Amino acid sequence: MVKRAFAALLCLVNGLLIPVNLWAENAGNSANHGVILQYHHIATGTPPSTSLAPEVFRRHLEILKQGGFSVLPLPKLVAALQEHRPLPDRAVVITFDDAYDDIAQQAAPMLEQFGFPYTIFVSTDFVDRKQPGYMTWDQLRGLQAKGANLANHTRSHLHLLRKPDALSQKQWLQALREEIDGAEQRIQAETGEHWRYLAYPYGEADAAVIKAVTSWGYLGFGQQSGAVNKTLLNSGMAPRYPFNQSYQDLDDFRVKASSLPLPLKKETFPGWVFDEPVQPELILALSTQRELKGQLNCYASGQGAIPLRMQADNVVVVQVSKPIPVGRSRYNCTLPVAGQPGRYHWHSRMWIRKRDDGSWYPEP
Numbered sequence: 001m002v003k004r005a006f007a008a009l010l011c012l013v014n015g016l017l018i019p020v021n022l023w024a025e026n027a028g029n030s031a032n033h034g035v036i037l038q039y040h041h042i043a044t045g046t047p048p049s050t051s052l053a054p055e056v057f058r059r060h061l062e063i064l065k066q067g068g069f070s071v072l073p074l075p076k077l078v079a080a081l082q083e084h085r086p087l088p089d090r091a092v093v094i095t096f097d098d099a100y101d102d103i104a105q106q107a108a109p110m111l112e113q114f115g116f117p118y119t120i121f122v123s124t125d126f127v128d129r130k131q132p133g134y135m136t137w138d139q140l141r142g143l144q145a146k147g148a149n150l151a152n153h154t155r156s157h158l159h160l161l162r163k164p165d166a167l168s169q170k171q172w173l174q175a176l177r178e179e180i181d182g183a184e185q186r187i188q189a190e191t192g193e194h195w196r197y198l199a200y201p202y203g204e205a206d207a208a209v210i211k212a213v214t215s216w217g218y219l220g221f222g223q224q225s226g227a228v229n230k231t232l233l234n235s236g237m238a239p240r241y242p243f244n245q246s247y248q249d250l251d252d253f254r255v256k257a258s259s260l261p262l263p264l265k266k267e268t269f270p271g272w273v274f275d276e277p278v279q280p281e282l283i284l285a286l287s288t289q290r291e292l293k294g295q296l297n298c299y300a301s302g303q304g305a306i307p308l309r310m311q312a313d314n315v316v317v318v319q320v321s322k323p324i325p326v327g328r329s330r331y332n333c334t335l336p337v338a339g340q341p342g343r344y345h346w347h348s349r350m351w352i353r354k355r356d357d358g359s360w361y362p363e364p
């Protein structure tokens, strides 16, 4: 009550510049979850699957500014989740993968104008080689000086799951460690930053990679959708919502940015990578006693709504009726948040299917 009254007073003092509900939201520091947004290029003329137009990105920032969101630096979100410190409701983190130079040219000036912090995941070989299209260390240091954080995206942006046949699993993990520790050392040497946050290239990892990376002291970040809480962060593959030209709908952005994690007790699934036609069975045991029928909805890439089977009151079996496609695909599940129209619990599971002869599909 005291907090609310104080919030209302602040609004009066500040005139009408700040909407009352923003303060009310931010005064209620009670959430134990947040949302991480993921972008690559903020540009036109770059590949559509990894690009968002600057004017759409600006709309995202306007929605975050006006919609009662608190945009936090990634280290602050991580620390709050790890240390059980309360977060503002609608806490959002902005991240960019690859350190493309259009981020310095297009996104950074807008972010500065809005006063929003952000994190860039850097593949250091491209910066070290001064590869055209990527930022230089000077540019990265310039953004760092204005509040950006810099984190690890491996040295060479390799596929962490594509072990050459000639290498043993042990040799492969050693090579991955050199990639990941090597990038961390380069970022630290050039900028002093040393978070041990790793964004998996292409959002790809499996249980073995996650286990290794976690044992080396890194927190892993994926490209599967969903809000994040402490459990998901410590799972070794924290969700991030990717945005590109296929996701230009601003209502979709609002829903994702204000989403909550699914109240999950346990998640069971048959594997990460498949080399045959499969219809993976995802079993979600939810910790809510709510009626889920007609409320929980799951969708598969290219297949639309997935039929759901109730195994028990709060245990749902999610399984597509046709095999998943070759390549990366996902199941996305949503459940409306009780009493908060327009907000959803959101959870995603990524699948990777190799070609039927066991070879890797070409990366588009």
Ligand SMILES: [Zn+2]
Pocket: 097, 098, 153, 157, 201, 202
């Ligand atoms: Zn990348």
